[in-house]
Amino acid sequence: MIDLWRARWQEGRVGFHLSQPHPALERYWPSLAVPDRAKVLVPLCGKTLDMRWLAQAGHPVLGIEVAPEAIEQFLAEATTPVSRYQQAGFNISRQGSIELWCGDFFHLHIQQAAEVGAFYDRAALIALPEATRQRYAFHLAQLVPPGAKGLLVSLTHEGGESGPPYSVANQEVETLLSPNFRLTLLEESEPDDRGLCEKIWRLVRRGPLN
Template sequence: MSTSWRQRWQEGRIGFHLDQPHPALVHYWPTLEVESGTKVLVPLCGKSLDMRWLAEAGHPVLGIELAPEAIEQFLAQRSIGVSRYAQAGFEISRQGSVELWCGDFFHLHIQQAAEVGAFYDRASLIALPPATRERYAFHLAQLVPPGAKGLLVSITHQDDEAGPPYSVPGDEIAQLFTPNFRVTLLEKGSPDERGRTESVWSLKRRGPPL
C-alpha cells in the first residue's frame, strides 16, 4: 500500500480530500461528549481540515500519515511555527496543538499513544484493502484505552473490489469492531452521483473502567 499511497499524493490524486471539515464530524462529534483537552488519534490523516476543527474544539490531535507530502501540505495551510523532531521510526511535526507523525500507523506503539483518549476515522478504514482491515481494527483497539470514544465514517459502493476508497458494508464494520468496541450506527446517507453511500458510526472501547 505504501508505494501506491505515496504515488497518489505525489500525483495529486486525492479526490478524497475535502476543503472543509466533514459535516458528520461537525454534527456528531459533540454528541460523543468527549471531554475538552482529550487527545484525539487520527490515523491515515492526510491533510484533513478535520484536524483543525478538532484542535479548535479544544482537542490536542495526534495524526498519523505515511505520505510526507500530505503533512507538508497541511502545515503550509497556516503561517504558524512548526517544531520538528524524531521518535522511534517517526518524523514528527508539531503545529499548535496538532502533532503529525510521518510513518506507518501499524508501527505506532501503545506507549507512543499513551495520552490518546479518543479517535476519529474518516478515511482510514476505507483506504485499506480487505486483508488489512482486520489488522487495523485490532491495532486501533490496542492503542485506545477502555471507554475511549470515536467517530468512524465508512463508504459503500457497487464495486466491492475497487478502491480506495473501498466499500466496507455495515456487517463488516460490526464484524471488525464489535469484539473490542460498542458500535452504533448514527446515520446512513443517500448515494451520491458516483453511487457511494456514507455511513457514520460511533465507537466506544470496551473494557473495565479506568
Template structure:
C-alpha cells in the same frame, strides 16, 4: 498498497480530500462526549481539515500519515510556529494543537499512545483492502483505552477502490469484539455511487 498511496500524493490524485470539515464530524462529534482537552488520534490523516476543526474545539490532535508530502502541505497551509523532531522511528511535526507523525500506522504502538483518549476515522478503514482491515481494527483497539470514544465514517460503493466498500455487517464484525458500536446514520447516495455511514464507537474494557 503503500506505494500506490504515495504515488497518489505525488501525482495529486487526492479527490478524497475535502476543502472543509466533514459534515458528519461537525454533526456528531459534540454528541460523543469526548471532554475538551482529550487528545484525538486520527489514523491515515492525510492533510484533513478535520484535524483543524478538532483542534479549534479544544482537542489536541495526533495524526498519523505515511505520505510526508501530505504532512508538508498541511503545515504549509496552516499558521503558527512549526516544531520538528524524531521519535520512535517517526518524523514528527507540531503546529499549534496538531502533531503529525510521518510513518506506518502499524508501527505506532501503545507507548506513543499514552495520552490518547479518543479517535476519528474518516478515511483510514476505507483506504485499506479487505485483507488489512482486520489488522487495522485490532491495532486501533490496542491503542485506545477503555471508555475512549471515537467516530468512524464508512463507505459503500460499487466494485473498485480505494476507497473500498465496507458494509455495515463488516464494520460490526471488525469492531464489536473490542468496541460498543452504534450506527448513527446512512447518508444519501452521491452521484458517483458512494454512500457514507457514520458510527459511534466506545472502547470496551474495565475503567481505571
C-alpha cells in the same frame, strides 16, 4: 500499499480530500461528550481539515500519515510555526496543538499513544484492502483506552474491492470492530451520483474502566 499512497499524493490524485471539515464531524462530535483536552488519534490523516476543527474544539491531535507530501501540504496551509523531531522511526511535526507523525500506523506503539483519549477515522478503514482491515481494527483497539469514544466514517459503493476508497459493508464494520467496541450507526446517506453511500458510526472502546 505505502508506495500507492505516496504516488497518489505526489500526483495530486486526492479527490477524497474535502476543502472543509466533514459535516458529520461537526454534527456528531459534540454528542460524544469527549472530555476537554482529550487527545484525539486520527489514523491515516492525510491533510484533512478535520484535525484543525478538532484542535479548535480544544483537543490536542495526533495524526498518523505515511505520505510526507500530505503532511507538508497540511502544514503549509497555516502560518503557525512548526517544530520537528524524530521518535522511534517517525518523523514528527508539531504545529500548535497538532502533532503529525509521518510513518506506518501499524508501527505506532501503545506507549506512544499513551495520552490518547478519543479517535476519529474518516478515511483509514476504507483506505485499506480487505486483507489489512482486520489488522487495522485490532491495532486501533490496542491504541485507545477502555471508554474512549470516536467517530468512524465508512462507505459502500458498487465497485466492491476496487479502491481506495474501498467499499466496506455494515456487516463487515460490525464484524471487525464489535469485539472491542460498542457500535452505533448514527447516519446512512443516500447513494450519490457515483453510487457512494456514507455511513457514520459512534464507537466506544469496550473494557473495564479505571
